[in-house]
Structure formats: C-alpha cells, structure tokens
Amino acid sequence: MQQLVIFDLDNTLVDRQGPLADWVSAFSAHHALDDHDRVRLLQFMRERCCPSTFEVIRAQFGLAPSPETLWRDYCAHMARSVTCFPGVLDGLAMLRSAGWNVVVATNGGTEIQTAKATTSGVADHVDAVCTSEAVGERKPDVTIFEKAAAACGADLALGGWVVGDGVETDIRGGRAAGLRTIWISGGRPWPEGDIVPEHITADACQAIKLLLTTAS
Template sequence: MPDLVRCEPQVLDALSQLRASGWRVGIVSNGMADNQLMKIERSGLGDRVDGCCVSGEVGIRKPDVRIFQLAAERCGRALSDGGWMIGDHPEHDIAGGQAAGLRTIWVSRQRAWPVGRLPADRTVADTASAITLLLGESWYGQGGRGQFPSR
C-alpha cells in the first residue's frame, strides 16, 4: 500500500511554502505505524513536515486530544501556542482538533457537513486549497504559527 500512495505536487509545493513562511507542520494519523510512516516518507511528505504522530506508534487515536498534544510536541510546540488542524473526517479531525483548542479546516471533497456537528472554522474542497488559505492567513498563536494537518 505505501508504494501506491502519491501526494499531489501542488500539495507538496504548498507545504514547502508554508514551512518557508514560518509555519510548523505536523501530521496526525490514525493507522498502523509501519504503514502510515512509509506512506508519509514515500509520498514526499516526510521532507515537508516537522513531526509526525501515528496512532499505531503511540497507542492513542484521533479524536483523543493527547495525540494532538504529542504531535505539537514533536513539532517543537505546545497546543497552547495555537494552530490549525486540516482534515477530512468530521469527528476524528475536526472535532478532535476543536477539542484540542485548534482552529480547523474541513476538506469536504464535495460532501455535506454532518447535521448536528459543530462546524469547522473553514471549509475547502481539497488539501491544496486549505494550505493556500493558511498561506494568506494572518492569525498567529501566542508562540508563533502552528499547523497540524491530517494524513
């Protein structure tokens, strides 16, 4: 499976731009450690993030706030520094990010938001659009910029 995963070049370029502009970038992912970490490396994401936190490695799954805390630490930050969570799963990514005190961007992929859930701060169609949105964002946390995308 890791050999089949590709990341769109515009996403990789946007992540590089995000880091170059001072953002810390991390990945929080549910799944088996070996599988997810290989996907991250083989897709080119590993060179464009400051830290990764995979549930199979740490024994904690999204939406548990502790996995977001670990991801922030691996990026050299604390959740209290502020940040954003980009994700496509309403409960794991968006509700989990909100519970962790992060602002959120839901990657809708043209789906409707689930009724009864607290909406994300922003909604976009795809990951590249979420990163582009952040590149223009003027919001800063107390300790600097922070970003914790999913996958």
Template sequence: MPALFDLDNTLIDRLDAFRRWTAEFASERGLGKGAACWMVELDANGSVPMETFFELVRERFRLPEPAGELWRAYRARLPHLVSCRAEVLAGLDRLRSAGWAVGVVTNGMADNQTGKLERTGLASRLDGWAISGAEGVSKPDVRLFEIGARRCGASPAAGGWMVGDDR
C-alpha cells in the same frame, strides 16, 4: 505555530489507493467478479477496523493465511499505491516558508503510515508527525495532537491548526 494535517483522505487519496489495492488483490488471488467492489463496500472508507476487515475477507474468500498476515501484506503494499498531488506538496512548502511548523497527526499502523509519508515525498517536507500505532494513543485523544505539535518543535499550549476530513 503548528499546522497539523490528517493523512488519509486529507493529504493523500486513501480511497483511490484502497480501490487500486482491492483490484490488484482480487486479480492476484482470482477472487472473481465483484470481489473488489465487495471489499470497497466492506471497508466503508476506512471505518471498519482492518483487523475485522481481513477476518471477513479471509472468511468470504476462504483464504489460507491468518488475517494478521493478510493485513501485514496489505500494509507493506499500500504505500506503493498512494501518491500526493504536486499542488499539495507545494502548498506545504509555502506554509513552511511562511513560518508555519507543518506536521501530520494520523491514526493507523506505524509501518503503513510511515511508508505512505516516505513514498509520497511528504516525510521530507514535514517538521514532524505522530502516528497512533507508534504512540499508543489515537485521535481524537488530545495527547496525539500534543505529540504532533511537539514533534514539530512547537508548544501545544501555543495553539495552532488541525486540518482533516474526519478523524
């Protein structure tokens, strides 16, 4: 039976990584005092589409690059700022030892989410994963959960658990 997990703010602390990214970005670009806090507020814990987020960041700080380019650079950097607690990794190992198929079902871009899975050591501990940006379907659509279950070698009809903080 599969135990499927959300990634951001479930297995990894996305907010912590995002805060670190805003501080780094603001400092590199010389955006001034308050810029990092402004970006954290604008992001509203990941509830604003990143395309919109980077349009607004570009406009506010008069940045020369297109928003799409800023977003791409962010996705390349964020996996380097996330970590997964040792207790979480050990917990997933215990679940697998107990016979569960363990997977991740996450909404996001394939490069960013795959990078996070690989950098945190999660990828080597999972039976499979489904990323909305790679599959063309997003949570809460049931099809993404079904893909995640199948990737773990499980039949979606057999049931299982989905664990997450939000969506």
C-alpha cells in the same frame, strides 16, 4: 510567533482511496470474488485497515493465505502506490518557508503510515509524522494532537490549526484540543451536527492557501 498546523494524512495530503480501490480490484480478481463482494470489501476497508481486518476478510471469503501474509501484501501495495494530491508538496514547502510548524497526525500503524508518508514525499516536507500506534491513542483523542505539537517543538496551549477530511477525528478532535479547523470536503456537504469547522475547502491545497493568506 511560529504558527502550528497539524495535517491528517489519508485522503487529506495523500490519496488513499485510489490505491485502495486498485488493491481491492486486484485482490478480488486474484481470489475470484464477484462484484458484490468487491464492493463490500472496499466499503469494509475504507474507514480503517489493520492486521485484524485481514482475519475477518480471510474468514469471510475462505481464503488460504494467512492474515499476516494478506496484511503484508496490502501494506506493500499501499506503501508503493500512495501519492500526494497535486500541489500538496509545494504547499507544504511554502508553509514551512513562511515559518509554520507543520506536522502530520494520523490514525494507523506506524510502519504503514510512515511508509506512505515517505513514498509520497510528505515525510520530507513536514517536521514530524505522528501515528496513533506510536502515541497509543487515536484521533479524536487530544493526546495525539498534543504529541504532534510537541514533536515539532510547539505548544498546543498556544493554539494552531487542524486540517483534515475526518469529521469526528479531525474536526471534532481538533476543536476539543483547542485548535481551529479546516475540513477537507472533497465535494461532500458538511453533515448536520453540533459543531462546524472554521473553514471548509475542497482540498488541502486550498486549505494551505487559506492558511498562508488569512490565518493569524
């Protein structure tokens, strides 16, 4: 039987933090923001970023360009700057040659998430990229996991795995969808709480090795 794995995109398969920090630094220099504001801006954009984020940023820092222009500039930078973590593309290829259904489920706008998946090479190494904007629900809602499974011809009822760095979005969401989970820690300790993932690995490559060698 073909197995299913649903990957998160940002900070799981691709490095979002590096390009985001670069963008914030360049943006802060361009608009003459001080260090304090730069750090605040990075924290503000770390979790989530969408067109309305730039309405807040524009108002907060009294910037001249329209929110649409700021959003466009941000999207263009991220789309051309995002890269996979080392070894990820080879790992995805190995999963697919081993017969796995491999799909991405990511919270975010379709245009920017698809651009990042394409630029990084992820799109060519998975069966489908499923975005919350296209689905109409964000992780941890079960709908996005259902749609992701369906997008590669799999059935959530038959089980599968979710791999991601988000405690609530990926791990709680994956479990609620009846899937087993691997949390990408990036060196962080697992937070205390009422749930635990099946496995914790430092990065996606280790998670892929685990799936290839131990998952059944």
